[in-house]
Amino acid sequence: MTAVPVVIGVRAPQVGPAPATSMAGGLVDTYGRVHRDLRISLTDRCSLRCTYCMPEQGNEWLARTSILSTDEIVEVAEVAAALGIRTFRLTGGEPLLRTDIVEVVRRIARIEGEDGPVEVAMTTNGISLAPKLPALIDAGLTRLNISIDTVNRQRFADLTRRDRLDDVFEGIAAAAASSLRPLKLNAVAMRGVNDDELVELVEFAIGVGAQLRFIEQMPLDAGHTWDRASMVTREEILASLGERWTLDPVEGRGGAPAEKWRIDGGPHEVGVIASVTAPFCGACDRLRLTADGQLRNCLFSNAEYDLIGVLRGEGSVPGDRSGGIADMLRSCIHGKLPGHAINDPSFLQPARGMNAIGG
Numbered sequence: 476m477t478a479v480p481v482v483i484g485v486r487a488p489q490v491g492p493a494p495a496t497s498m499a500g501g502l503v504d505t506y507g508r509v510h511r512d513l514r515i516s517l518t519d520r521c522s523l524r525c526t527y528c529m530p531e532q533g534n535e536w537l538a539r540t541s542i543l544s545t546d547e548i549v550e551v552a553e554v555a556a557a558l559g560i561r562t563f564r565l566t567g568g569e570p571l572l573r574t575d576i577v578e579v580v581r582r583i584a585r586i587e588g589e590d591g592p593v594e595v596a597m598t599t600n601g602i603s604l605a606p607k608l609p610a611l612i613d614a615g616l617t618r619l620n621i622s623i624d625t626v627n628r629q630r631f632a633d634l635t636r637r638d639r640l641d642d643v644f645e646g647i648a649a650a651a652a653s654s655l656r657p658l659k660l661n662a663v664a665m666r667g668v669n670d671d672e673l674v675e676l677v678e679f680a681i682g683v684g685a686q687l688r689f690i691e692q693m694p695l696d697a698g699h700t701w702d703r704a705s706m707v708t709r710e711e712i713l714a715s716l717g718e719r720w721t722l723d724p725v726e727g728r729g730g731a732p733a734e735k736w737r738i739d740g741g742p743h744e745v746g747v748i749a750s751v752t753a754p755f756c757g758a759c760d761r762l763r764l765t766a767d768g769q770l771r772n773c774l775f776s777n778a779e780y781d782l783i784g785v786l787r788g789e790g791s792v793p794g795d796r797s798g799g800i801a802d803m804l805r806s807c808i809h810g811k812l813p814g815h816a817i818n819d820p821s822f823l824q825p826a827r828g829m830n831a832i833g834g
């Protein structure tokens with residue numbers, strides 16, 4: 476039984492040998508957005524239970540048999556790279572819980588993209604990162620984003636339902652001491668939880684040589700309890716930081732989700748990912764692959780494209796199915812809407828929580 480009761484599915488196309496021209500043309504949607512970034516969720520499992528993402532208990536995990544193998548992930552990544560994907564971001568759930576994580580990184584990092592080697596990035600909660608980091612870097616990991624919403628131990632335990640802040644600090648320290656740059660820290664801003672700590676979080680990030688990005692909380696929690704009033708907005712975040720520092724906008728955002736500001740004219744920057752009040756959908760260049768092999772063209776989409784059906788469908792033979800994978804990637808792109816509808820009264824939150832979508 477999977478964690479996804481009902482999704483609007485798109486059936487797998489007939490599997491067969493790849494037509495000679497199947498890789499021609501990139502992943503351009505009907506609004507002209509060129510897709511360069513594939514976020515791959517490696518598992519829906521996690522070492523934490525953040526309130527805005529997962530339920531405290533009783534989560535319905537994806538069946539282990541439905542989780543994509545390393546071979547399957549690499550097969551998809553190779554086709555995606557041939558179609559123009561340049562960055563593969565490994566996420567979850569907690570990607571470091573995947574026992575073959577180093578192999579996944581190594582095999583994706585070997586893929587040649589259109590303009591040279593692809594980038595392999597990871598978003599993690601940092602737990603158990605320290606002992607694994609040397610092997611991950613050796614395998615070809617190029618960038619790390621680590622999530623930390625508070626530097627207060629009791630708050631961390633309340634918010635994540637696990638008393639593991641010291642493990643996160645250890646992971647951040649290892650990343651800070653490593654060669655990976657830029658190092659980014661993510662913090663979801665929450666009213667009455669950490670909104671009195673925003674300056675302290677930025678100072679913590681500066682202290683470890685990282686850049687902090689605040690995230691507006693999105694309606695993606697497994698319990699569907701999100702409410703607009705408890706979301707701390709971009710404006711509120713800037714007002715709070717503005718009491719301490721002068722913030723000057725940094726130009727040249729491109730397709731990045733974070734708007735950035737220079738702090739007091741100095742070398743440090745802070746970012747805000749305002750997915751709700753200032754969505755960046757017009758420049759969206761992302762696709763997502765869930766751990767159970769469903770392609771999604773938007774975090775908030777209720778449609779999924781059944782890639783695992785292509786990979787495991789009857790008569791499917793490894794090596795012969797790149798055309799089917801490419802077709803499914805294109806179908807997914809073709810169905811992409813211009814933006815999300817969180818601000819529309821008819822908005823329907825996706826059935827999956829963020830941990831099962833791949834944040």
Ligand SMILES: Nc1nc2c(ncn2[C@@H]2O[C@H](COP(=O)(O)OP(=O)(O)OP(=O)(O)O)[C@@H](O)[C@H]2O)c(=O)[nH]1
Binds near residue numbers: 759761
């Ligand atoms: N609405 C929306 N939010 C996103 C999207 N991608 C990332 N985010 C939000 O931004 C947060 C941080 O994302 P990360 O996983 O750190 O990656 P990133 O910011 O895309 O990565 P880089 O900017 O390349 O470092 C996520 O947790 C989401 O909350 C997206 O496509 N749409």
Ligand SMILES: C[S@@+](CC[C@H](N)C(=O)[O-])C[C@H]1O[C@@H](n2cnc3c(N)ncnc32)[C@H](O)[C@@H]1O
Binds near residue numbers: 600694696829834
């Ligand atoms: C889903 S987690 C997966 C990777 C890893 N477990 C982590 O926490 O970094 C990726 C990112 O999504 C963010 N996130 C999760 N649920 C969210 C929500 N409802 N709104 C905004 N961001 C969310 C987390 O804070 C984290 O930065």
Ligand code: SF4
Binds near residue numbers: 522523567569
């Ligand atoms: S945000 Fe990341 S660390 Fe927190 S519960 Fe979700 S997947 Fe786990």
Ligand code: SF4
Binds near residue numbers: 754755773813815
């Ligand atoms: S909400 Fe959807 S369309 Fe908008 S940036 Fe995120 S993934 Fe892209």
